[in-house]
Amino acid sequence: MPRRPLLCMLLTLLPLFAQANGFTHLAKLADKGFLLGAEARLLDSGETLGAIAPERQLSPASVSKLYLAAAALDRWGPQHRFTTRLVSLAEPDAHGVLNADLVFDGGGDPMLTSEDLWRLTQRLHQAGVRRVAGRLVVSQWRYGPVECITTDRCQAHSRAANAYSALLSSAGVNYGSWCVSVAPAAVAGAPARITSCDSQAPIVGVDNRVETQPDDSGTRITAERVLRDSGDVMVVSGQISTNAQPRTLYRASSDPARQAASTLLAMLEQAGIEVRDGSAVAATEPPAGARSLAEVDSEPLQELLLRTLNYSNNFMADQLALNLVASPRASLVQAGGVLEAFVAGLPGHGPVTLRSGSGLTPENRTSAAGITVLLESMYHRPALFPSFVAALQSPANGVMRFLRRGSMTFQRQVMIKTGTLNQPVAVRAAGGYFRTRSGQWGVFAALVNGTSTTPWLNWQQVLDPLSADLEAMIDAH
Structure with a gap:
């Protein structure tokens, strides 16, 4: 008799053991103290192929961008575009003079670049404008400056040694980052030649500490953008060989709206359009009677999402999330609330905490089971699924070279989005789709979070x- 209860208990646990066995290799990370959540299942049959604490709430890092992509497609559809305008209360007179301010109405385009600004200035020139008798006013009334809620972004106001922590504005350009090009001088011993990537005229200040060295002596360059009394300055140090190709460096600006103003002023000057009174930044909507003089549309949303997820672009993801907020002066907390409301409409998802669309916020929490529910919901939306799955990477052909690991089965039959954080704890997360050997569709998610006492975690240990x-799993089905 005593054996029967024990046997029944073991029989009830067998399905749990079988599920965990689907992640037999990944499960070994738990022995080192890492917190794990994982799930893989087939979509048509619903069969669970593996699971490790699938309901556990963990940080997903940039896998959060899957939620942003799904919510954006649900709201706008794949062909939605964002419009950036130049407007004014005046029309150019017979001499091409605009006797009013020229207002740059930032439309929240997360992929607005110098190329778009150049196209905008050419259309303004085409409209007959040759001189602006007032100011260039950059309006970021939709959102911006957006309050920073992560350490990286808060520090980026005063200095930045990267581009991923760029600050946010509906009038941002070039992903909120300055770009400079470093080229060698003609002779060794002379300072390198450093220019803006976007204009022959200087746009951002440069503190040039790069020395030209003889042929084949190696190129080692570091750069930091600092905010000084004169404005943003790129401090560039190191050396470059006389026979080296120019190097391009990107660093987050201290104020993306003012960066847009400086860049657009340079574009207007090159187009032969004079602006008499310089530039200013405003948080107010353009006057109701303002008329559009030039417009430029973004790429369609499906292209924006491909760039956002493939390159895990934090600036683009959070810009898109802010655009989801209906009211002006949007904040990241409001954007996270919109994403959480979207998730609440997914049956069976469970709890979620989203403080940003990028995942740069370490407070984001979800579960492996929640991620697979999201992925399954998009699979069953044929009008949206092609654009959604196209934004994920195939390890064999994706832009992130660190994904090119494992067998060719993994390389060719998996579509994946990854997420990485190193502070305050190590996070390595992944989610996506796979096709089995018989052609069945499956979804998976794996979240690995460190603690204050766990060792360093790299992608090789997880991938x-x-x-x-x-x-x-793929070969067995």
């Missing part, structure tokens, strides 16, 4: 076991 586990 190698994850790819081995997925390969076994």
